[in-house]
Amino acid sequence: MKYNKMFLLVLMLVPWLSLPMLGKRNFKRFLPAAFFITCWISVESILAKRRVWWRFYDRLIPNVMGELPFLIGPFMIGSIWILKFTFGNFFRYLIVNLVTDFLFVYPGMFVLKRMGIISLVRMKHYQLGILFMAKSVLMYFFQFMVEKLRKKPKSLIKRLLP
Numbered sequence: 001m002k003y004n005k006m007f008l009l010v011l012m013l014v015p016w017l018s019l020p021m022l023g024k025r026n027f028k029r030f031l032p033a034a035f036f037i038t039c040w041i042s043v044e045s046i047l048a049k050r051r052v053w054w055r056f057y058d059r060l061i062p063n064v065m066g067e068l069p070f071l072i073g074p075f076m077i078g079s080i081w082i083l084k085f086t087f088g089n090f091f092r093y094l095i096v097n098l099v100t101d102f103l104f105v106y107p108g109m110f111v112l113k114r115m116g117i118i119s120l121v122r123m124k125h126y127q128l129g130i131l132f133m134a135k136s137v138l139m140y141f142f143q144f145m146v147e148k149l150r151k152k153p154k155s156l157i158k159r160l161l162p
Contacts, residue, residue, distance in 0.1 A: 012073035033143035034079040053123040099131040
């Protein structure tokens with residue numbers, strides 16, 4: 001149990017060490033989409049708990065949702081990295097997310113279950129994979145809209161000024 005908490009703490013903190021390599025500009029550019037999808041998953045976690053899709057046996061902080069170390073660690077930072085390298089090429093984005101999601105859903109979930117951290121209850125592995133891919137598409141669409149909104153004010157100013 002103590003090793004699991006240490007594992008969850010490391011899992012949450014280590015991705016943040018890559019932030020300097022990501023760059024301030026990329027972090028600012030892709031943070032809204034990563035934050036949006038992190039909030040979406042937080043709400044989804046409430047539904048998952050009610051419907052018992054999965055169960056967390058070990059948590060980093062008692063009485064705090066078990067998804068927290070995954071969300072603010074590898075998921076948020078990983079989402080920004082994936083967007084940095086793939087945004088603008090939707091097919092590449094889907095392939096990278098498919099591989100990443102597959103690795104989490106199959107070998108990752110089996111390892112986490114063996115460690116006694118989480119297990120699927122009323123959800124099958126393939127359903128979790130489909131859920132992850134749907135969220136990936138939602139995040140890409142959100143980032144696409146953010147990019148459109150960022151460009152729109154500049155073009156509006158150009159039209160107004162001679």
